[in-house]
Amino acid sequence: xxxxxxxxISSRTRRSDVADExxxxxxxxxxxxxxxxxEVALAAQLxxxxxxxxxxxxxxxxxxxxxxxxxKSLTVRDFTKRDLTELYSLRAALEQLAFKELxxxxxxxxxxDLRCRLDQLNDSVAQGDSAAGIERELHLHTWCFDxxxxxxxxxxxxxxxxxxxxxxxxxxxxxxxxxxxxxxxxEYVAIACGDDLDAMLSSVAVHxxxxxxNVLPLFGDEE
Amino acid sequence: xxxxxxxxISSRTRRSDVADExxxxxxxxxxxxxxxxxEVALAAQLxxxxxxxxxxxxxxxxxxxxxxxxxKSLTVRDFTKRDLTELYSLRAALEQLAFKELxxxxxxxxxxDLRCRLDQLNDSVAQGDSAAGIERELHLHTWCFDxxxxxxxxxxxxxxxxxxxxxxxxxxxxxxxxxxxxxxxxEYVAIACGDDLDAMLSSVAVHxxxxxxNVLPLFGDEE
DNA sequence: TGCGATTTGTCCGTATGTATT
DNA sequence: TAATACATACGGACAAATCGC
Numbered sequence: 001x002x003x004x005x006x007x008x009i010s011s012r013t014r015r016s017d018v019a020d021e022x023x024x025x026x027x028x029x030x031x032x033x034x035x036x037x038x039e040v041a042l043a044a045q046l047x048x049x050x051x052x053x054x055x056x057x058x059x060x061x062x063x064x065x066x067x068x069x070x071x072k073s074l075t076v077r078d079f080t081k082r083d084l085t086e087l088y089s090l091r092a093a094l095e096q097l098a099f100k101e102l103x104x105x106x107x108x109x110x111x112x113d114l115r116c117r118l119d120q121l122n123d124s125v126a127q128g129d130s131a132a133g134i135e136r137e138l139h140l141h142t143w144c145f146d147x148x149x150x151x152x153x154x155x156x157x158x159x160x161x162x163x164x165x166x167x168x169x170x171x172x173x174x175x176x177x178x179x180x181x182x183x184x185x186x187e188y189v190a191i192a193c194g195d196d197l198d199a200m201l202s203s204v205a206v207h208x209x210x211x212x213x214n215v216l217p218l219f220g221d222e223e
Numbered sequence: 224x225x226x227x228x229x230x231x232i233s234s235r236t237r238r239s240d241v242a243d244e245x246x247x248x249x250x251x252x253x254x255x256x257x258x259x260x261x262e263v264a265l266a267a268q269l270x271x272x273x274x275x276x277x278x279x280x281x282x283x284x285x286x287x288x289x290x291x292x293x294x295k296s297l298t299v300r301d302f303t304k305r306d307l308t309e310l311y312s313l314r315a316a317l318e319q320l321a322f323k324e325l326x327x328x329x330x331x332x333x334x335x336d337l338r339c340r341l342d343q344l345n346d347s348v349a350q351g352d353s354a355a356g357i358e359r360e361l362h363l364h365t366w367c368f369d370x371x372x373x374x375x376x377x378x379x380x381x382x383x384x385x386x387x388x389x390x391x392x393x394x395x396x397x398x399x400x401x402x403x404x405x406x407x408x409x410e411y412v413a414i415a416c417g418d419d420l421d422a423m424l425s426s427v428a429v430h431x432x433x434x435x436x437n438v439l440p441l442f443g444d445e446e
Numbered sequence: 447t448g449c450g451a452t453t454t455g456t457c458c459g460t461a462t463g464t465a466t467t
Numbered sequence: 468t469a470a471t472a473c474a475t476a477c478g479g480a481c482a483a484a485t486c487g488c
Contacts, residue, residue: 012293013293014475016293038452038453039453039455049476049478051477052475052476058238058278058282062282064378070236070239070454070455071236071484071485072453072485073454073485074453086373086374086375089376090320090373090375093317096316097313150312156313156379236454236455236456237456238456261474262473262474263474272457274455274457275455291474293464294474295464295473296474297474
Protein backbone atom coordinates (compact mmCIF):
# COMPACT_ATOMS: atom_id res chain seq x y z
CA UNK A 1 0.00 0.00 0.00
CA UNK A 2 3.04 2.22 -0.03
CA UNK A 3 2.57 5.33 -2.09
CA UNK A 4 5.62 5.43 -4.28
CA UNK A 5 6.21 8.83 -5.73
CA UNK A 6 6.56 8.10 -9.42
CA UNK A 7 5.86 10.34 -12.30
CA UNK A 8 2.66 9.44 -14.08
CA ILE A 9 3.16 7.44 -17.23
CA SER A 10 1.30 10.05 -19.19
CA SER A 11 4.13 12.51 -18.72
CA ARG A 12 6.80 10.17 -19.98
CA THR A 13 8.42 11.88 -22.85
CA ARG A 14 11.88 11.84 -24.28
CA ARG A 15 12.95 15.10 -22.73
CA SER A 16 11.86 13.91 -19.28
CA ASP A 17 13.63 10.59 -19.77
CA VAL A 18 16.75 12.44 -20.81
CA ALA A 19 16.48 14.83 -17.88
CA ASP A 20 16.08 11.95 -15.46
CA GLU A 21 19.02 10.12 -16.98
CA UNK A 22 21.34 13.12 -16.84
CA UNK A 23 20.30 13.80 -13.27
CA UNK A 24 21.02 10.18 -12.45
CA UNK A 25 24.44 10.36 -14.09
CA UNK A 26 25.27 13.39 -11.99
CA UNK A 27 23.91 11.99 -8.74
CA UNK A 28 25.82 8.75 -9.13
CA UNK A 29 29.02 10.48 -10.06
CA UNK A 30 29.31 9.37 -13.67
CA UNK A 31 29.21 12.99 -14.72
CA UNK A 32 31.51 14.77 -12.34
CA UNK A 33 31.34 18.30 -10.99
CA UNK A 34 32.95 20.90 -13.20
CA UNK A 35 33.05 18.56 -16.16
CA UNK A 36 32.22 20.21 -19.45
CA UNK A 37 29.48 18.81 -21.60
CA UNK A 38 29.15 19.21 -25.32
CA GLU A 39 25.66 18.89 -26.62
CA VAL A 40 26.34 16.92 -29.73
CA ALA A 41 28.49 14.39 -27.92
CA LEU A 42 25.93 13.91 -25.18
CA ALA A 43 23.11 13.68 -27.69
CA ALA A 44 25.00 10.99 -29.56
CA GLN A 45 25.76 9.04 -26.39
CA LEU A 46 22.18 9.18 -25.23
CA UNK A 47 20.92 8.40 -28.70
CA UNK A 48 18.59 11.36 -28.97
CA UNK A 49 18.47 14.43 -31.12
CA UNK A 50 19.42 17.84 -29.86
CA UNK A 51 15.92 19.20 -29.46
CA UNK A 52 14.72 17.09 -26.50
CA UNK A 53 18.22 17.17 -25.06
CA UNK A 54 18.26 20.95 -25.02
CA UNK A 55 14.88 21.03 -23.32
CA UNK A 56 16.15 18.63 -20.68
CA UNK A 57 19.21 20.83 -20.24
CA UNK A 58 16.96 23.83 -19.59
CA UNK A 59 15.20 21.85 -16.91
CA UNK A 60 18.42 20.79 -15.22
CA UNK A 61 19.96 24.23 -15.47
CA UNK A 62 16.81 25.64 -13.90
CA UNK A 63 17.22 23.34 -10.91
CA UNK A 64 20.93 23.90 -10.58
CA UNK A 65 22.43 20.63 -11.74
CA UNK A 66 23.91 22.11 -14.87
CA UNK A 67 25.51 25.50 -15.34
CA UNK A 68 24.70 26.97 -18.71
CA UNK A 69 26.67 29.92 -20.00
CA UNK A 70 25.16 30.85 -23.34
CA UNK A 71 27.50 30.48 -26.28
CA LYS A 72 30.26 29.52 -23.89
CA SER A 73 29.87 26.31 -22.06
CA LEU A 74 27.67 23.80 -20.35
CA THR A 75 29.18 22.27 -17.25
CA VAL A 76 28.12 19.97 -14.47
CA ARG A 77 27.50 21.87 -11.27
CA ASP A 78 30.38 21.52 -8.89
CA PHE A 79 28.85 21.39 -5.44
CA THR A 80 30.79 22.85 -2.58
CA LYS A 81 30.64 22.91 1.18
CA ARG A 82 28.79 26.18 0.91
CA ASP A 83 26.15 24.64 -1.35
CA LEU A 84 25.61 21.93 1.20
CA THR A 85 25.06 24.31 4.10
CA GLU A 86 22.74 26.39 1.94
CA LEU A 87 20.77 23.32 1.01
CA TYR A 88 20.28 22.28 4.60
CA SER A 89 19.23 25.70 5.85
CA LEU A 90 16.70 26.09 3.04
CA ARG A 91 15.52 22.56 3.50
CA ALA A 92 14.95 23.12 7.20
CA ALA A 93 12.86 26.19 6.48
CA LEU A 94 10.75 24.32 3.93
CA GLU A 95 10.24 21.31 6.14
CA GLN A 96 9.32 23.45 9.12
CA LEU A 97 6.75 25.30 7.03
CA ALA A 98 5.38 21.95 5.90
CA PHE A 99 4.91 20.78 9.48
CA LYS A 100 3.21 24.03 10.42
CA GLU A 101 0.79 23.57 7.54
CA LEU A 102 0.09 19.90 8.07
CA UNK A 103 -0.18 19.95 11.86
CA UNK A 104 -3.90 20.65 12.04
CA UNK A 105 -4.62 18.51 8.98
CA UNK A 106 -3.05 15.21 9.97
CA UNK A 107 -5.35 12.21 9.86
CA UNK A 108 -4.83 8.76 11.32
CA UNK A 109 -4.19 7.50 7.82
CA UNK A 110 -1.41 10.02 7.41
CA UNK A 111 0.18 8.85 10.65
CA UNK A 112 -0.02 5.24 9.52
CA ASP A 113 1.51 6.26 6.23
CA LEU A 114 4.41 7.92 7.99
CA ARG A 115 5.07 4.90 10.21
CA CYS A 116 4.95 2.71 7.14
CA ARG A 117 7.58 4.82 5.44
CA LEU A 118 9.75 4.58 8.54
CA ASP A 119 9.40 0.80 8.68
CA GLN A 120 10.40 0.52 5.05
CA LEU A 121 13.40 2.70 5.67
CA ASN A 122 14.51 0.70 8.68
CA ASP A 123 14.07 -2.52 6.69
CA SER A 124 16.38 -1.25 3.97
CA VAL A 125 18.94 -0.13 6.49
CA ALA A 126 18.80 -3.46 8.31
CA GLN A 127 19.33 -5.29 5.03
CA GLY A 128 22.25 -3.07 4.14
CA ASP A 129 20.56 -2.02 0.92
CA SER A 130 21.84 1.50 0.81
CA ALA A 131 20.42 2.43 -2.59
CA ALA A 132 16.93 1.55 -1.38
CA GLY A 133 17.77 3.22 1.92
CA ILE A 134 18.43 6.49 0.19
CA GLU A 135 15.21 6.31 -1.78
CA ARG A 136 13.24 5.54 1.34
CA GLU A 137 14.84 8.21 3.45
CA LEU A 138 13.87 10.71 0.77
CA HIS A 139 10.42 9.19 0.66
CA LEU A 140 10.12 9.53 4.42
CA HIS A 141 11.04 13.20 4.26
CA THR A 142 8.57 13.72 1.45
CA TRP A 143 5.74 12.75 3.76
CA CYS A 144 5.38 16.17 5.33
CA PHE A 145 5.09 17.78 1.91
CA ASP A 146 2.53 15.23 0.76
CA UNK A 147 0.37 15.88 3.80
CA UNK A 148 0.86 19.64 3.98
CA UNK A 149 -1.33 20.01 0.90
CA UNK A 150 0.61 23.03 -0.29
CA UNK A 151 1.51 22.75 -3.97
CA UNK A 152 3.97 25.59 -4.19
CA UNK A 153 5.81 24.25 -1.17
CA UNK A 154 5.79 20.77 -2.68
CA UNK A 155 7.27 22.22 -5.86
CA UNK A 156 10.02 23.87 -3.89
CA UNK A 157 10.76 20.55 -2.20
CA UNK A 158 10.80 18.74 -5.54
CA UNK A 159 13.63 21.00 -6.63
CA UNK A 160 15.52 20.57 -3.37
CA UNK A 161 15.08 16.83 -3.16
CA UNK A 162 17.38 15.83 -6.03
CA UNK A 163 20.16 17.88 -4.49
CA UNK A 164 19.74 15.99 -1.24
CA UNK A 165 19.78 12.78 -3.23
CA UNK A 166 23.12 13.86 -4.65
CA UNK A 167 24.67 14.38 -1.22
CA UNK A 168 23.28 11.10 0.09
CA UNK A 169 24.81 9.28 -2.87
CA UNK A 170 28.07 11.11 -2.32
CA UNK A 171 28.09 10.01 1.29
CA UNK A 172 27.36 6.46 0.31
CA UNK A 173 30.17 6.34 -2.23
CA UNK A 174 32.58 7.67 0.39
CA UNK A 175 31.57 5.44 3.26
CA UNK A 176 30.65 2.26 1.52
CA UNK A 177 27.13 1.10 2.24
CA UNK A 178 26.50 3.29 5.25
CA UNK A 179 23.52 5.34 4.26
CA UNK A 180 21.26 6.64 6.97
CA UNK A 181 22.08 5.42 10.46
CA UNK A 182 20.00 2.69 11.96
CA UNK A 183 16.90 4.07 13.63
CA UNK A 184 18.14 7.61 13.12
CA UNK A 185 14.60 8.64 12.20
CA UNK A 186 12.70 6.92 14.97
CA GLU A 187 12.57 9.97 17.17
CA TYR A 188 11.75 12.26 14.24
CA VAL A 189 8.74 10.12 13.39
CA ALA A 190 7.70 9.71 17.00
CA ILE A 191 7.55 13.46 17.48
CA ALA A 192 5.79 13.87 14.15
CA CYS A 193 3.08 11.56 15.47
CA GLY A 194 2.78 13.51 18.69
CA ASP A 195 1.05 16.77 19.57
CA ASP A 196 3.88 19.19 20.20
CA LEU A 197 4.47 21.30 17.12
CA ASP A 198 7.32 23.29 18.65
CA ALA A 199 9.08 20.07 19.52
CA MET A 200 8.67 18.97 15.92
CA LEU A 201 10.09 22.20 14.56
CA SER A 202 13.18 21.91 16.71
CA SER A 203 13.42 18.22 15.88
CA VAL A 204 13.61 19.21 12.22
CA ALA A 205 16.38 21.69 13.04
CA VAL A 206 18.32 19.10 15.03
CA HIS A 207 17.84 16.46 12.36
CA UNK A 208 19.22 18.88 9.77
CA UNK A 209 22.23 19.64 11.93
CA UNK A 210 22.93 15.93 12.29
CA UNK A 211 22.58 15.45 8.56
CA UNK A 212 24.92 18.25 7.67
CA UNK A 213 27.55 16.98 10.09
CA ASN A 214 27.51 13.63 8.35
CA VAL A 215 28.10 15.05 4.91
CA LEU A 216 30.30 18.09 5.58
CA PRO A 217 33.50 16.10 6.14
CA LEU A 218 33.26 14.90 2.55
CA PHE A 219 34.23 18.35 1.41
CA GLY A 220 37.74 19.52 1.93
CA ASP A 221 38.95 22.99 1.37
CA GLU A 222 36.82 24.46 -1.37
CA GLU A 223 35.44 27.93 -0.99
CA UNK B 224 23.94 54.20 -7.84
CA UNK B 225 20.93 51.97 -7.50
CA UNK B 226 21.66 48.33 -8.16
CA UNK B 227 19.09 47.37 -10.73
CA UNK B 228 18.63 43.65 -10.97
CA UNK B 229 19.08 42.97 -14.65
CA UNK B 230 20.22 39.85 -16.33
CA UNK B 231 23.76 40.12 -17.61
CA ILE B 232 24.02 40.88 -21.28
CA SER B 233 26.05 37.77 -21.84
CA SER B 234 23.04 35.59 -21.15
CA ARG B 235 20.77 37.32 -23.60
CA THR B 236 19.59 34.75 -26.00
CA ARG B 237 16.46 34.19 -27.98
CA ARG B 238 15.01 31.67 -25.59
CA SER B 239 15.49 34.00 -22.63
CA ASP B 240 13.94 36.88 -24.55
CA VAL B 241 11.02 34.67 -25.46
CA ALA B 242 10.65 33.44 -21.89
CA ASP B 243 10.68 37.01 -20.58
CA GLU B 244 8.14 38.08 -23.17
CA UNK B 245 5.73 35.24 -22.48
CA UNK B 246 6.04 35.87 -18.75
CA UNK B 247 5.31 39.51 -19.41
CA UNK B 248 2.26 38.66 -21.51
CA UNK B 249 0.92 36.52 -18.70
CA UNK B 250 1.69 39.03 -15.96
CA UNK B 251 0.00 41.85 -17.82
CA UNK B 252 -3.01 39.78 -18.70
CA UNK B 253 -2.56 39.55 -22.45
CA UNK B 254 -2.39 35.80 -22.14
CA UNK B 255 -5.18 34.88 -19.76
CA UNK B 256 -5.37 32.08 -17.25
CA UNK B 257 -6.63 28.81 -18.67
CA UNK B 258 -6.06 29.94 -22.24
CA UNK B 259 -4.68 27.28 -24.49
CA UNK B 260 -1.51 27.94 -26.40
CA UNK B 261 -0.44 26.28 -29.59
CA GLU B 262 3.23 26.28 -30.26
CA VAL B 263 3.18 27.05 -33.94
CA ALA B 264 0.82 29.97 -33.54
CA LEU B 265 2.82 31.46 -30.70
CA ALA B 266 6.08 30.91 -32.53
CA ALA B 267 4.66 32.72 -35.54
CA GLN B 268 3.36 35.62 -33.45
CA LEU B 269 6.66 36.03 -31.64
CA UNK B 270 8.57 35.63 -34.86
CA UNK B 271 10.83 32.86 -33.65
CA UNK B 272 11.26 29.27 -34.55
CA UNK B 273 9.96 26.49 -32.42
CA UNK B 274 13.20 25.33 -30.87
CA UNK B 275 13.93 28.36 -28.66
CA UNK B 276 10.21 28.68 -27.99
CA UNK B 277 10.04 25.14 -26.65
CA UNK B 278 13.01 25.78 -24.40
CA UNK B 279 11.36 28.90 -23.07
CA UNK B 280 8.20 26.91 -22.50
CA UNK B 281 10.14 24.37 -20.42
CA UNK B 282 11.44 27.21 -18.31
CA UNK B 283 8.01 28.70 -17.75
CA UNK B 284 6.43 25.35 -17.07
CA UNK B 285 9.16 24.66 -14.53
CA UNK B 286 8.28 27.87 -12.68
CA UNK B 287 4.55 27.36 -12.88
CA UNK B 288 3.41 29.95 -15.39
CA UNK B 289 2.51 27.41 -18.02
CA UNK B 290 0.90 24.03 -17.54
CA UNK B 291 2.27 21.45 -19.91
CA UNK B 292 0.46 18.18 -20.40
CA UNK B 293 2.63 16.20 -22.78
CA UNK B 294 1.00 15.39 -26.08
CA LYS B 295 -2.19 17.03 -24.86
CA SER B 296 -2.06 20.70 -24.26
CA LEU B 297 -0.16 23.72 -23.15
CA THR B 298 -2.19 26.22 -21.17
CA VAL B 299 -1.60 29.39 -19.23
CA ARG B 300 -1.67 28.78 -15.50
CA ASP B 301 -4.96 29.84 -14.00
CA PHE B 302 -4.11 31.25 -10.61
CA THR B 303 -6.62 30.83 -7.82
CA LYS B 304 -7.19 32.12 -4.35
CA ARG B 305 -5.44 29.05 -3.06
CA ASP B 306 -2.37 29.76 -5.17
CA LEU B 307 -2.24 33.22 -3.70
CA THR B 308 -2.32 32.06 -0.09
CA GLU B 309 0.29 29.44 -0.87
CA LEU B 310 2.51 32.05 -2.45
CA TYR B 311 2.33 34.30 0.56
CA SER B 312 3.02 31.60 3.12
CA LEU B 313 6.01 30.33 1.18
CA ARG B 314 7.22 33.83 0.56
CA ALA B 315 7.03 34.65 4.25
CA ALA B 316 9.12 31.60 5.09
CA LEU B 317 11.74 32.51 2.51
CA GLU B 318 11.93 36.13 3.54
CA GLN B 319 12.20 35.22 7.20
CA LEU B 320 15.03 32.85 6.45
CA ALA B 321 16.71 35.62 4.47
CA PHE B 322 16.55 37.99 7.41
CA LYS B 323 17.91 35.37 9.77
CA GLU B 324 20.84 34.87 7.44
CA LEU B 325 21.56 38.51 6.74
CA UNK B 326 21.10 39.81 10.26
CA UNK B 327 24.72 39.37 11.39
CA UNK B 328 26.06 40.31 7.97
CA UNK B 329 24.45 43.68 7.40
CA UNK B 330 26.83 46.51 6.66
CA UNK B 331 26.17 50.23 6.66
CA UNK B 332 26.25 50.14 2.89
CA UNK B 333 23.50 47.53 2.90
CA UNK B 334 21.38 49.74 5.14
CA UNK B 335 21.91 52.70 2.85
CA ASP B 336 21.00 50.53 -0.10
CA LEU B 337 17.76 49.50 1.56
CA ARG B 338 16.79 53.08 2.40
CA CYS B 339 17.58 54.04 -1.16
CA ARG B 340 15.23 51.36 -2.48
CA LEU B 341 12.52 52.61 -0.14
CA ASP B 342 12.97 56.19 -1.29
CA GLN B 343 12.70 55.14 -4.91
CA LEU B 344 9.54 53.21 -4.12
CA ASN B 345 7.96 56.11 -2.29
CA ASP B 346 8.88 58.42 -5.17
CA SER B 347 7.10 56.19 -7.65
CA VAL B 348 4.05 55.94 -5.44
CA ALA B 349 3.97 59.70 -4.94
CA GLN B 350 4.14 60.25 -8.68
CA GLY B 351 1.38 57.74 -9.28
CA ASP B 352 3.60 55.68 -11.53
CA SER B 353 2.25 52.30 -10.60
CA ALA B 354 4.25 50.27 -13.10
CA ALA B 355 7.48 51.63 -11.65
CA GLY B 356 5.98 51.24 -8.19
CA ILE B 357 5.53 47.54 -8.73
CA GLU B 358 9.06 47.12 -9.98
CA ARG B 359 10.43 49.03 -7.05
CA GLU B 360 8.37 47.22 -4.47
CA LEU B 361 9.75 43.97 -5.84
CA HIS B 362 13.21 45.48 -5.83
CA LEU B 363 12.79 46.51 -2.21
CA HIS B 364 11.78 43.00 -1.22
CA THR B 365 14.72 41.59 -3.14
CA TRP B 366 17.08 43.43 -0.82
CA CYS B 367 17.04 40.81 1.89
CA PHE B 368 17.91 38.10 -0.61
CA ASP B 369 20.72 40.16 -2.07
CA UNK B 370 22.25 40.72 1.34
CA UNK B 371 21.61 37.25 2.75
CA UNK B 372 24.33 35.90 0.49
CA UNK B 373 22.53 32.58 0.12
CA UNK B 374 22.39 31.50 -3.50
CA UNK B 375 19.92 28.68 -3.18
CA UNK B 376 17.57 30.94 -1.25
CA UNK B 377 18.00 33.64 -3.87
CA UNK B 378 17.10 31.10 -6.54
CA UNK B 379 13.96 30.16 -4.66
CA UNK B 380 13.03 33.84 -4.46
CA UNK B 381 13.70 34.33 -8.16
CA UNK B 382 11.03 31.75 -8.88
CA UNK B 383 8.59 33.24 -6.42
CA UNK B 384 9.11 36.82 -7.48
CA UNK B 385 7.43 36.66 -10.90
CA UNK B 386 4.34 35.18 -9.29
CA UNK B 387 4.20 38.09 -6.91
CA UNK B 388 4.63 40.40 -9.87
CA UNK B 389 1.59 38.77 -11.43
CA UNK B 390 -0.60 39.44 -8.41
CA UNK B 391 0.63 43.02 -8.11
CA UNK B 392 -0.24 43.61 -11.75
CA UNK B 393 -3.62 41.99 -11.24
CA UNK B 394 -4.29 44.29 -8.33
CA UNK B 395 -3.25 47.28 -10.35
CA UNK B 396 -5.53 46.38 -13.26
CA UNK B 397 -8.43 45.95 -10.86
CA UNK B 398 -7.93 49.12 -8.82
CA UNK B 399 -6.58 51.51 -11.35
CA UNK B 400 -3.26 52.99 -10.48
CA UNK B 401 -3.29 52.07 -6.83
CA UNK B 402 -0.20 49.93 -6.41
CA UNK B 403 1.43 49.74 -3.03
CA UNK B 404 0.02 52.07 -0.42
CA UNK B 405 1.84 55.24 0.37
CA UNK B 406 4.54 54.66 2.97
CA UNK B 407 3.32 51.11 3.53
CA UNK B 408 6.92 49.95 3.73
CA UNK B 409 8.32 52.62 6.01
CA GLU B 410 7.93 50.55 9.13
CA TYR B 411 9.21 47.43 7.42
CA VAL B 412 12.39 49.23 6.47
CA ALA B 413 12.75 50.93 9.82
CA ILE B 414 12.69 47.61 11.64
CA ALA B 415 15.02 46.10 9.06
CA CYS B 416 17.51 48.83 9.95
CA GLY B 417 17.13 48.17 13.66
CA ASP B 418 18.55 45.51 15.96
CA ASP B 419 15.57 43.37 16.86
CA LEU B 420 15.50 40.27 14.69
CA ASP B 421 12.35 38.85 16.25
CA ALA B 422 10.57 42.12 15.57
CA MET B 423 11.70 41.87 11.95
CA LEU B 424 10.45 38.32 11.60
CA SER B 425 7.03 39.25 12.88
CA SER B 426 7.07 42.38 10.75
CA VAL B 427 7.53 40.15 7.73
CA ALA B 428 4.60 38.02 8.83
CA VAL B 429 2.39 41.08 9.35
CA HIS B 430 3.47 42.59 6.05
CA UNK B 431 2.51 39.37 4.30
CA UNK B 432 -0.86 39.32 5.95
CA UNK B 433 -1.50 42.88 4.84
CA UNK B 434 -0.43 42.02 1.32
CA UNK B 435 -2.65 38.99 1.05
CA UNK B 436 -5.64 40.93 2.32
CA ASN B 437 -5.15 43.45 -0.46
CA VAL B 438 -5.16 40.87 -3.21
CA LEU B 439 -7.53 38.19 -1.94
CA PRO B 440 -10.71 40.14 -2.74
CA LEU B 441 -9.79 39.99 -6.41
CA PHE B 442 -10.64 36.33 -6.41
CA GLY B 443 -14.20 35.30 -6.19
CA ASP B 444 -15.41 31.82 -5.73
CA GLU B 445 -12.85 29.56 -7.27
CA GLU B 446 -11.60 26.54 -5.42
C1' DT C 447 44.53 42.87 -34.14
C1' DG C 448 42.57 39.50 -37.09
C1' DC C 449 41.45 34.72 -38.49
C1' DG C 450 40.05 30.00 -38.16
C1' DA C 451 38.22 26.33 -35.33
C1' DT C 452 34.86 24.90 -32.19
C1' DT C 453 30.55 25.02 -29.99
C1' DT C 454 26.25 26.97 -28.99
C1' DG C 455 22.13 28.91 -30.75
C1' DT C 456 18.63 28.94 -34.33
C1' DC C 457 15.87 27.72 -38.40
C1' DC C 458 13.49 24.64 -41.49
C1' DG C 459 11.35 20.54 -43.38
C1' DT C 460 9.62 16.36 -42.18
C1' DA C 461 8.20 12.33 -39.73
C1' DT C 462 6.13 10.08 -35.70
C1' DG C 463 3.28 9.68 -31.54
C1' DT C 464 -0.77 10.91 -28.95
C1' DA C 465 -5.32 12.54 -28.01
C1' DT C 466 -9.66 14.02 -29.66
C1' DT C 467 -13.45 14.13 -32.85
C1' DT D 468 -12.54 3.17 -37.08
C1' DA D 469 -10.68 6.99 -39.68
C1' DA D 470 -9.44 11.57 -39.75
C1' DT D 471 -7.69 15.59 -37.76
C1' DA D 472 -4.87 18.51 -34.91
C1' DC D 473 -1.21 19.07 -32.37
C1' DA D 474 2.82 17.97 -29.53
C1' DT D 475 6.99 15.61 -29.93
C1' DA D 476 11.17 14.21 -32.18
C1' DC D 477 14.61 13.86 -35.95
C1' DG D 478 18.23 15.56 -39.24
C1' DG D 479 20.52 18.73 -41.69
C1' DA D 480 21.81 23.26 -42.33
C1' DC D 481 23.37 27.88 -41.16
C1' DA D 482 24.21 31.93 -38.07
C1' DA D 483 26.33 33.78 -34.06
C1' DA D 484 29.44 33.89 -30.39
C1' DT D 485 33.62 32.44 -28.06
C1' DC D 486 38.36 31.04 -27.77
C1' DG D 487 43.05 30.25 -29.15
C1' DC D 488 46.56 31.21 -32.24
